[in-house]
Amino acid sequence: MSVSLADHLTAILRRVLALPNVSVTPAADTRFGDYQTNAAMALAKERKTNPRALAAEMVAQLSADAELATLSEPPTIAGPGFINFTLKPGHLADRVAALLADDRLGVPQVEKPQRIAVDFSSPNIAKPMHVGHLRSTLIGDCLVRVARFLGHTVITDNHLGDWGTQFGKVIHGWKAFLDRGQLEADAINELVRVYIAADAAAKADAAVADLCRQELTKLQAGDPENMGIWRECVRLSLEELNRTYARLGIQFDYVYGESHYNAALPGVVERLLAAGIARESDGAICVFFEDHPRLADAPAIVRKKDGGFNYTTSDIATAELRVQEWKCDQMWCVVGAPQSRHFEALNVILERMGLGAQITHIPFGSILGPDRKIMRTRSGDNVSLRELLDEAEERAAAPIAERNPELPLAERAEIARVIGLGAVKYAELSQHRLTDYIFDWDRMLAFQGNTAPYLQNAYVRIRSIFRKLDGAWSAPAALGLTEPAEKNLAKKLAQFAEAVPSVLDDFRPNLLANYLYELADAFHGFYESCPVLKAEGAARETRLALCEATARVLRGGLGLMGIGVPERM
């Protein structure tokens, strides 16, 4: 079982000082060393002593430790009481050698694997996926990949919006306006068209609005004709959704839409009433939160006065399934920030019910257009995800054609696909999830800066080196690091073991993106100052090993974000 540098140093620190809560972190400023601890300052405050004097005592104990001496030079004190560790080149070399021999690239598995339901993407039926679904879909997919890689058992579930009041209008529109030919050609657009037509008609004519409500009531009562139309809508929508997910390389274990829980909803409400958690108010069944300052003025409605249920009820039923049948320890929901209040209320209810697990809401901000408003087309519509992905591939194709015109057209198209999709995914995942960000084609497809093409290019340059090699190459058993750029790159490679787990600390894929960018940056610095193929003997083998390790970490790290790497570009 491997252990990261930070964890290893932390373990030594705790053992030597007999302090269970201190820790070692990567140095904020590498001029002082590679890792640091502020244990002396924290403890000095507690004991009301001088932090530098305390640091001196700690350093004396640490310097005598044999295990520490295998990985670090004797620690030093700086500033108000920081203790700094400088890693020994020999240890870093061993780490890179170990990484090359390890399918997991040195990343340890979690000690306590959890069973986690992850709910993400959640598009609506009878509507196209649009740019607004991008964040949930990509963040969710990345978190799932990372969690699985770290050893958790993850059950993915796409909680489709396949039930609700809008189906009254869809069904009326289907009956009144459907064009079968258009439905064959492009089902989703036709479903949207008939919905819009029905919506307009309902607004203009109260009788039509009433008709829509009747269609909904019939559907909810299980009317065979309306159920048939609804099933057809779901089937057609899933076909289109699955094309998009296949394109994005995303799979779900379950696609249980809201409708999956319909049968369970009356029972949920009955139990809430019986337990005294819910009560009647204005004809509706509500849960009140008088003792809860943020929720006090907004009860959750679990049954409307017309007898219908809404999303709070079906989310309760969903949580029950995930905990009671799937035996999940955790439930993650990747859903936009505006719904945070809903999840807070939901968790209060789940706690009162004694379910034994809470929902972890993983919120995110909005994608904005160039005008800093929520991204829309010129006519004010949502931007279709399919068209957006098409455009990404088209835009990625141009520089490849310019740079590598000799490549066969099919290969160029495949490269454009990998780069275009990668650019869109990376632009999303390299962003702090809570910030609203501006969708900018030129920036995400640029080959400079913190972009997917920059990282992919670093990988391509390495592959180019190995293509120039005659015959197969296998990694040497031992490396010798001499140049600062070599040591810097080796340290960065070893820190993959810290970067991956950090993603789950606060559900932050951008920490992995930051790491990969820094790795590519360290590689480019090394590449400039340390010739690989022109070097000889052990130096050449060491440098090839650093190249190979960098390529594997780049490929593995991007893979955790669902991003591929081309061999040429």
Added chain:
RNA sequence: GCACCCGUAGCUCAAUUGGAUAGAGCAUCUGACUACGGAUCAGAAGGUUUUAGGUUCAAAUCCUAACGGGUGCGCCA
């Protein structure tokens, strides 16, 4: 009105969750130009972290208030 999120270089974003002199990329300027893919690298310049207080060895980060922006507030999800 109340609640939540946010405010960092000209622009777009980071900041290991309370640590050292707040970092990158664009754009600007100076170098490296027969180059293992220059789609690169080295460097310069750019900041009172919206403002005013407070907490402490230490604050972009925590607390209070103001200002500015976004979102949400009983039968949609």
